[in-house]
Amino acid sequence: MNGTPDQSNKDRAQYVFNLTLAAVAGQVGFLTLFIILAALFGGLWLDKMFATRPLFTVVLMLASIPVTLVMMFWVVRKATSKIKPIEKQTPEEESNRGTN
Numbered sequence: 001m002n003g004t005p006d007q008s009n010k011d012r013a014q015y016v017f018n019l020t021l022a023a024v025a026g027q028v029g030f031l032t033l034f035i036i037l038a039a040l041f042g043g044l045w046l047d048k049m050f051a052t053r054p055l056f057t058v059v060l061m062l063a064s065i066p067v068t069l070v071m072m073f074w075v076v077r078k079a080t081s082k083i084k085p086i087e088k089q090t091p092e093e094e095s096n097r098g099t100n
Contacts, residue, residue: 039064
């Protein structure tokens with residue numbers, strides 16, 4: 001029922017990679033939500049303080065778009081820089097592994 005050790009290692013590597021992608025997606029999602037909510041509530045608060053009903057809210061919401069994109073790019077680059085590639089073995093190395 002169990003596969004070869006080599007297949008098991010590949011399955012585990014794929015599982016870890018999938019978890020990493022899910023973690024990065026979660027981080028990006030929460031970061032985006034946080035930036036948008038901060039812009040919204042900050043804009044509403046500033047509009048209330050200065051009696052300029054939609055001005056600050058609209059400006060901050062529009063400003064949150066490039067901020068969100070830059071932060072997403074930064075988080076994804078930081079996370080992907082930590083991912084180490086799986087070293088592939090040549091067919092000779094794989095056949096020699098069983099004889100040692």
